[in-house]
Amino acid sequence: MSELLESLWQHDTAFRSDLFAGKVALVCGGGSGIGRATAVLFARLGATVVITGRTQEKLDAVVDFAVKKGARMHGFAAQLREHEQVVTLFEKIEAEVGVPDLLVNSAGGQFPQDAIDLSPKGWNAVITNNLNNTWFVMQRAAQRWRDLKRGGSIVNVIVVLERGMPGVAHTQAARAGIVGAMRTVAVEWAPLGIRVNCVAPGLTASEGLDVYPPEAVAEFPLANPFKRPGTPMEIAESCVFLSAPAASFITGETLTVDGGGKLWGELWLAGRPEWYRTP
Ligand SMILES: CCCCCCCCC/C=C/C(=O)SCCNC(=O)CCNC(=O)[C@H](O)C(C)(C)COP(=O)(O)OP(=O)(O)OC[C@H]1O[C@@H](n2cnc3c(N)ncnc32)[C@H](O)[C@@H]1OP(=O)(O)O
Ligand SMILES: NC(=O)C1=CN([C@@H]2O[C@H](COP(=O)(O)OP(=O)(O)OC[C@H]3O[C@@H](n4cnc5c(N)ncnc54)[C@H](OP(=O)(O)O)[C@@H]3O)[C@@H](O)[C@H]2O)C=CC1
Numbered sequence: 220m221s222e223l224l225e226s227l228w229q230h231d232t233a234f235r236s237d238l239f240a241g242k243v244a245l246v247c248g249g250g251s252g253i254g255r256a257t258a259v260l261f262a263r264l265g266a267t268v269v270i271t272g273r274t275q276e277k278l279d280a281v282v283d284f285a286v287k288k289g290a291r292m293h294g295f296a297a298q299l300r301e302h303e304q305v306v307t308l309f310e311k312i313e314a315e316v317g318v319p320d321l322l323v324n325s326a327g328g329q330f331p332q333d334a335i336d337l338s339p340k341g342w343n344a345v346i347t348n349n350l351n352n353t354w355f356v357m358q359r360a361a362q363r364w365r366d367l368k369r370g371g372s373i374v375n376v377i378v379v380l381e382r383g384m385p386g387v388a389h390t391q392a393a394r395a396g397i398v399g400a401m402r403t404v405a406v407e408w409a410p411l412g413i414r415v416n417c418v419a420p421g422l423t424a425s426e427g428l429d430v431y432p433p434e435a436v437a438e439f440p441l442a443n444p445f446k447r448p449g450t451p452m453e454i455a456e457s458c459v460f461l462s463a464p465a466a467s468f469i470t471g472e473t474l475t476v477d478g479g480g481k482l483w484g485e486l487w488l489a490g491r492p493e494w495y496r497t498p
Pocket of ligand 1: 331338344387420
């Protein structure tokens, strides 16, 4: 783990080291994967960072590493699909750290299953975990920015929506909901100085891939023409770009970072259903 964190700390970045000095960045899902890489990058670029997720130990490992490097980082656990916990989280951040200026929503996930077999409970769990949680956090941030008469930036990490993604129909539905809401609030909130964008990663090598069955994993190299997964850092750089002043005229957009996966390739996240197997 410390080797992985060290490699994130040393990785080349396109950004200057004081880019976010004086800013507070909140990264949801910052205890692992894409969120962790984004949090570490914000910290390297001078931000005070708050990471959140359900598991305090995961947050502590990232915070301990960053603090030892001389960065400012805090980890506050929260179940983001519960609205009251989101409100309490913001109160705690404001009391102990300061109002966030930047928000990256990388908390989420799903289980792979053929759509035809999804149970109502499973469908609801994934919708709640990817639509409601992201919405609760982005709305709360915007409410605080409106109340305090200050702007901010929101970046939501979603999935690629331009093509079918067999095995994760529930998550595609949830993320399509986020894109719809994002485009609308980009308009409603622009006069408040609030920008809202999305990053759509392709297959990315994170702990999140552990939930996929071996037959699906074996075919992951076919997901894009580079024939490799992306790295969390490759996604983090885009999250940070959209959060930065360099993106000050970009709102309501989705930046796809998928190695060309939406143009070419096959991806069967639950394996191929029987009726798609070649004889
Ligand atoms: C083009 C190129 C671009 C390529 C682009 C590629 C994109 C795809 C790759 C994506 C990768 C990632 O997202 S990686 C990130 C992955 N990370 C995660 O998934 C972590 C977050 N996941 C979770 O928190 C959970 O797994 C989540 C799915 C939301 C469920 O949370 P809950 O605690 O509410 O739910 P549970 O109690 O566990 O289960 C609730 C019900 O869900 C169903 N359920 C849960 N797990 C199940 C399972 N494995 N198989 C079947 N059904 C399941 C059951 O009905 C459960 O009810 P019972 O039967 O009663 O129990
Ligand atoms: N890896 C990939 O190939 C791709 C990933 N994505 C999406 O990118 C995002 C980040 O994924 P990735 O970093 O790969 O996966 P991870 O599973 O490593 O990261 C997801 C993080 O979200 C946290 N989280 C999940 N649900 C909640 C919740 N309800 N409340 C608070 N925290 C929560 C998890 O922590 P904890 O469990 O401790 O709460 C975890 O740290 C996800 O939305 C994922 O679906 C999209 C396309 C491709």
